[in-house]
Amino acid sequence: MMAKTTPAKFVQEVRQETAKVTWPTRRETVVSTATVFVMAILAAIFFFLVDQLLSTGVRLVLGMGS
Structure with missing residues (x-):
């Protein structure tokens, strides 16, 4: 059985x-946030290019194809 904790103790x-x-x-x-945004943009570009290549x-x- 777990011990009861009062709200004040918590x-x-x-x-x-x-x-x-x-x-x-x-x-x-700020540096961490900027890094996340840059990596997200790079991933989006990469997957866009792969998608276009596979689609073609x-x-x-x-x-x-035309």
Whole structure:
């Protein structure tokens, strides 16, 4: 059986754990966010190009190319 925790005790424990967290600096956050956006854009471009290549190949194989 689990021990009961009062809401006040829970809030106290949450504050203690939050104090242990190493929060990123503003610069680290901006750099990480920019990196995610750049990688997402690169992935989108890559998959667009692969899709276009496969689409062209399928059209040629099926004789639907112009």
